[in-house]
Amino acid sequence: MKPRPAARPSGAARDARRLLRPLEAEIVRLARALVRVDSVAVPPGGHETAAQLVLRGLLKPYRLDVEMYDTGFLERSRHPYVRRDRRYAGRHNLIARLPGQGRGRSLLLSGHVDTVPVGRDPWRISPWSGAVRKGRLHGRGSWDMKGGLAAQFAVAMALARAGVRLGGDVLCESVVDEEFAGCGGTLAGRLRGDNADACAIAEGTNHEVVRATRGGHFFDVTCRAGDPMAYFSKKEVVSPAVPAGRLLGWVDGWARRRQKVRRGGTYRDFPDPAPVQVLAVEANRFDRDVPWSVPLVARLRVYFQFLPHEDVGARVRDIEASLRAFCRKDPFFRRHPVKIEPLVHPPLLGHELPADHPWTRCLHGAAARVLGARTRLSASEWPCDAFLVQREFGIPTLLFGPRGAGSHNANEYVYVDSILRTAEVYLAAALEWCG
Ligand SMILES: [Zn+2]
Structure with a gap:
């Protein structure tokens, strides 16, 4: 009505x-x-x-x-x-x-x-x-x-x-x-x-x-993998940049899952009722004063939104558990664990x-x-x-x-x-x- x-x-x-x-x-x-x-x-x-x-x-x-x-x-x-x-x-x-x-x-x-x-x-x-x-x-x-x-x-x-x-x-x-x-x-x-x-x-x-x-939760995922001393040495240069792409895939999976969330009355007609966004991706910079070098650190800033009826605390715990499980299955992230840091706590409801x-x-x-x-x-x-x-x-x-x-x-x-x-x-x- x-x-x-x-x-x-x-x-x-x-x-x-x-x-x-x-x-x-x-x-x-x-x-x-x-x-x-x-x-x-x-x-x-x-x-x-x-x-x-x-x-x-x-x-x-x-x-x-x-x-x-x-x-x-x-x-x-x-x-x-x-x-x-x-x-x-x-x-x-x-x-x-x-x-x-x-x-x-x-x-x-x-x-x-x-x-x-x-x-x-x-x-x-x-x-x-x-x-x-x-x-x-x-x-x-x-x-x-x-x-x-x-x-x-x-x-x-x-x-x-x-x-x-x-x-x-x-x-x-x-x-x-x-x-x-x-x-x-x-x-x-x-x-x-x-x-x-x-x-x-x-x-x-x-x-x-x-x-x-809507509610909102913001967090950074950081992977430090490179060794600056490896450069121009006999060691392989390790980069977190491509593995960070796999983290983007994890975000994309959640973005699709969240489109199927129970919408409730107020968000019924929204094409994407509970969006999941990447706010920033970083692995080295394009600045002129940065030498052409393999990045040592890669990070993502991720933003989840929640509907008014959702238990935001429980959803945030699900998301973190899912990210940790994803990283446990990935050999690179097992060797170079990611750090998950919320930007604000508690999240917005x-x-x-x-x-x-x-x-x-x-x-x-x-x-x-x-x-x-x-x-x-x-x-x-x-x-x-x-x-x-x-x-x-x-x-x-x-x-x-x-x-x-x-x-x-x-x-x-x-x-x-x-x-x-x-x-x-x-x-x-x-x-x-x-x-
Ligand atoms: Zn404002």
Whole structure:
């Protein structure tokens, strides 16, 4: 059965448009300002604070209750999702609070301000330009997810500007350390008690209301086999490069097996519901300063995704056991054992919120009224920190965000108009949800 959004004509969507219209230039300015400031976070660190200061500065005229706080306290927390190999001291989350009248449901609008690095591929327009061309805002983090973040804070700006006090609290937060399977910023917010009756994360969903996400596990497989002293000697030169190809075959076998996984409702129509990818393969480099030599080390970076209903811990154990069994059967790997190292532990889990949950109906309904009745309720092609909010802290969580492209690649952009529509959807949903 296709869930249908509640289709009654709504004053909330009209009110949202009316409240946001005078702010449109300001919302675009905020999104551009955020893109222009470098908030790249490569583990173990991240320098997101400059972006939080820009955000705080642009929120200042609205006289909101805004707090910036250091997430360094995570390093003393025993929560299993604190990534022990990362540093948090000096990295700041920001939260804006709009207290309600105490009679309605509360809402948390959350987004990450950290971005992945710009990468090595060339960009047509500088990743830090924040340039707007043909309706697209260009730059690193524009779609993932500073555009969505600006749309969420627009809700607080619009309500504050109009002096509207809702029944329940609205919290808008900008967090650190989401990329590279971080979870730290989101976790910090939840642990300090910035919680609500529902949550939405403004990742770039191309205006689909996403009610399910996949889990993810990342690991490196390394084989050190060569002996540098063997070169130009009487010994045979041993290379791990061709055996690494056999490891790729093992990955390929899993990729085919995982296509037959029980899909569950939300991922029923996905051509590849639980993808298995190789993120990197290395055995020597093509750099000009590397002599022509047989590689000593070969390694693979592998990425498995899991469906919301799967027991991720058990699946990860199956995968490792399978890799060890594969290597035991291979004479080369018996002689030169591989090392398996997870990049993050524990892995990211998936999550799912029912289609008929009141929060799903509210946000999907608001999206349908602002964007049209064909607005899709769907599931994401990637993992994120939504599972942490919902599964660890019991807060029903959806994703909804603007249209764009190029996330985690060169030439990332977001459609400016879709940022404004995203803000309208969020404000309409807040008006209804919080009362
Ligand atoms: Zn993101």
